[in-house]
Amino acid sequence: MVLAIQAPAKLNRFLAVLGRRADGFHELELVTTVLEGVANLTDTLEGEPASTLTLAITGPTGDGLVADESNLVLKAWRLLEEEAKRPLPATLHLEKRIPHGAGLGGGSSDAAAALRLGNRMFDLGLEDQVLLRMAARLGSDVPLFLLGGTVLGLGRGERVFPLRPVPLEPILLVHPGLHVSTPSVYRALQDVGYPFPEALASQPEGAVPPWRNDLTGAALWVCPPLAEVRDALRDTSGEPLLCGSGSCWAARYARVQDRDAAAARISGLRPDWDLWRV
Template identity: 40%
Template sequence: MLTETAYAKINLALHVRRRRADGYHDLETLFAFCVDGDELTVAPAGGLGLTISGPFGEGLSAGEDNLVLRAAAMLRDEAGVEAGATIRLDKRLPIASGIGGGSADAAAALRLLVRLWDIDIPDTALHDIAARLGADVPACLVSRSCRGEGKGDALDLLDDATLQGVPVLLVNPRVPVPTGPVFQRWDGTDRGALDDGDPFAAALAGRNDLEPPARAMQPVIGEVVEALSVAPGVRLARMSGSGATCFALFGTAEERDGAYRAIENRFPDWWFLATFLR
């Protein structure tokens, strides 16, 4: 049995530049990944099967429409593999919350099944499979700090020395924020390019253009960002992706853990994850 982590994704900055004719948006974003996330395990089997457990597994479909099984089927077809697999997903991260979700799970399944089936497949072919599954899946496949452009699937790896090991606190107020409606509420204004150079400096100078429309849909997101922004030692606080998960980067783990305790005391029903960037 093999195991793989579906690392939680955060967008340190997310600039929406324009709407495209194909319905997507041209983006410029800085992806970073946490050391924690969902967990997938796999074992050999005759066919493809999926079981889901964990605190956020209830209600998720384990059928062929699940992105994990779609990833497995696409990889098997692409590589000409006849073997199957039984996949177990331990769903530890909130669903549809701006931190990777199904995209990270699908990417982890690809990495896991390449190992299980001992597939020799070029990185470009694996990237193409990931891109067909969703705009965030290629970044989640790499699960390293990178800059994303186009739909977010044109990637450049970053010199992430200023990011590795940085303490981060993720907070989700447990409200649904569907991605599509958030993008639809974007006001269409191009507020400028994402800076090049050091990714942490670029993140500080950047923004998340989806935060205002997400806040309009769920004002509690503003409360989360405000609570994180005033915490001692915070270096950057922002919403990730299309929400509703927000994050804060800290100088030390002690500062992060102090913020965790203080905010949890005020908002015990919110979801928290104290972790590090990888």
């Protein structure tokens, strides 16, 4: 029987870079919302038991992705096999809709989906804490997708804690088709500096977290054309925020009508950019 797991995108509503750690990573504090229910920004991972392990990748954003052992889905599967102490042969199919290198966590979400899928498909009975530990080995963003909802991330982002849901304002996501390398953005922090070396202040229950991303200056340093998207969103009276290390931007608006008008205007000016309403 074929099983399917949804792998949604994410939006970092608050991302503070607090400094560089001795291990070379950066100390972060994040408030992230998993964008569940946005069909055009959700990958799908399907699988069924088979004689050997294979992965096929299709979908509108699947071009250029390789289905070898470097893929996070297969890396997650190998960790499941390590935990189960036996092979878990399966035919896997990943339908990609989240753009690669956009700061929306597509690869990390796919890896979390693989952990869930394999655990269910082979009835491994792995508890949440075990899956979270495995997810942290795969990447800093992977654990938050196992929790879902609104999540506080600490350390490299891999130490995750569920937060009470805070509704999103009307959001317009814009992807200009650029690819920004996350490691290059973090390296650029040494050149542009840390703009706000402060953690998130205590928030009243249910309060909207600050709309902040400390990687913005470094991302613009690495990829100056990102500024065109930011400026286009500002021209529609939106409040733009870079998604992760880029290249997607999110803009929030006071009203749904304002967001929809902005979407119409930007799509008319730049039909080559991808837009999503959240």
